[in-house]
Every structure is written in C-alpha cells, then in structure tokens.
Amino acid sequence: MKDLIIDVYMDTMCPWCRMGTTSLQTALKQLPEGTKATIRSHAFQINPGIHPEGEDYRQVMIGRLGGVPQFEARMRQYNETGAHFGLTFNMDSVKYTPNTTLSHQLIAIMPENLQEQLIEKIYTAYFENGIDIGNVDELVEIARANGITDDAGELKMRLIKGDGIEKVELGQRNAEKLGIRGVPYFVINEKVSLSGLQSPNDFIRAFENS
Numbered sequence: 001m002k003d004l005i006i007d008v009y010m011d012t013m014c015p016w017c018r019m020g021t022t023s024l025q026t027a028l029k030q031l032p033e034g035t036k037a038t039i040r041s042h043a044f045q046i047n048p049g050i051h052p053e054g055e056d057y058r059q060v061m062i063g064r065l066g067g068v069p070q071f072e073a074r075m076r077q078y079n080e081t082g083a084h085f086g087l088t089f090n091m092d093s094v095k096y097t098p099n100t101t102l103s104h105q106l107i108a109i110m111p112e113n114l115q116e117q118l119i120e121k122i123y124t125a126y127f128e129n130g131i132d133i134g135n136v137d138e139l140v141e142i143a144r145a146n147g148i149t150d151d152a153g154e155l156k157m158r159l160i161k162g163d164g165i166e167k168v169e170l171g172q173r174n175a176e177k178l179g180i181r182g183v184p185y186f187v188i189n190e191k192v193s194l195s196g197l198q199s200p201n202d203f204i205r206a207f208e209n210s
Contacts, residue, residue, distance in 0.1 A: 005038045019081060095132075
C-alpha cells in the first residue's frame with residue numbers, strides 16, 4: 001500500500017469528530033509495516049457565530065434538536081456510541097457551547113508533530129472534564145499541563161494577538177470549496193472522501209481505493 005495523506009476536517013467541540021479520529025487511528029494501526037500516514041487537521045466550526053464567551057450548552061442543543069427529549073436522547077447516544085470506541089463522554093459535565101476559534105488557533109500554531117496529541121487533550125478536557133475550551137486560560141493550561149508548551153504567558157499572548165487565525169480561516173474556506181456541510185470529514189490522498197463517523201473497516205477500504 002502506498003503512503004497516505006489524510007486531511008481531517010474537524011471541530012474541537014464535535015463528539016463525532018472525536019469518535020471519528022479514534023476510529024481512524026484504529027485503522028492506521030492495521031496498515032502494512034512501512035506504510036507512512038500523514039494526518040493534516042483542518043478547522044471547521046460547527047457554530048462559528050457562538051459568542052466568544054460561549055453559550056449555555058443545554059439550551060443551545062435543545063434549540064438545535066427541537067426539545068428536551070431529543071436532547072436527552074442525543075446525550076445518551078454520545079455516551080453509548082463513544083463507549084463503543086473506548087471513549088468516555090461525561091456529557092452532564094459539559095456546561096458551555098464554546099466558540100472554538102481559540103482552540104483551532106492553538107492547534108494551528110503548534111508544530112505538526114504535536115497537533116494530534118493536543119487535539120486529543122482538548123477533546124478529553126471538554127468531553128470528560130467539562131472544561132470550557134473557549135477560554136484562553138483553560139486552553140493554555142491544557143497545553144502546559146501536557147508538556148506541549150513551557151511558556152504559558154507567551155502562548156496566551158500569541159492566541160490573544162490572533163496567531164494562527166489565518167490557518168483557521170483557510171480551513172473553513174477549503175471546506176466550503178469541497179462542499180463540506182458537516183464534520184468529521186476525511187479526504188484520503190486528495191482522492192477519496194468520507195463524510196461522517198466511519199468504522200475502521202470503512203477507512204481500510206478507502207485506503208485501498210485511494
């Protein structure tokens with residue numbers, strides 16, 4: 001099998017994106033020895049108009065889904081489907097629908113070899129611990145606590161100053177060009193596209209066809 005370049009369009013507050021990334025990693029572990037896979041993450045904001053300070057998660061989701069019963073059913077779905085992929089979703093602890101611009105900036109300014117680790121830590125902070133990932137201090141602490149930065153003050157100033165925003169906006173523009181309306185969305189070797197949550201076997205088939 002030839003080497004792979006996998007473009008992943010995702011949002012840091014998207015449960016399906018977290019599950020999809022985990023499924024992708026499971027598939028990559030099954031690649032023939034010596035096959036190189038490069039993952040390139042791109043920002044896609046599900047709720048770009050959310051206030052910078054975030055909004056009440058329950059109210060936003062009830063409004064989007066059409067009622068309390070639908071909201072409660074969706075929360076159970078996240079918990080149950082996440083468990084299928086070996087992931088924990090403590091949705092009761094999630095209080096904010098964040099504006100994810102800063103989190104995408106943080107990913108964008110990190111060296112590529114640290115981005116996957118950082119994305120995983122942001123997912124864990126939000127979905128397991130209910131941390132407000134739209135808050136710059138919380139994001140910087142995630143990076144510091146996980147050894148991703150050793151200068152929290154400088155990193156905070158870079159985010160406030162807008163570092164990385166060009167790459168965030170580029171990801172959004174590229175998604176529009178591709179006609180992407182939801183995430184996760186995967187493009188393999190700029191040839192095969194997969195939309196939505198996929199099984200590891202789905203990825204393996206796509207790798208073979210790319």
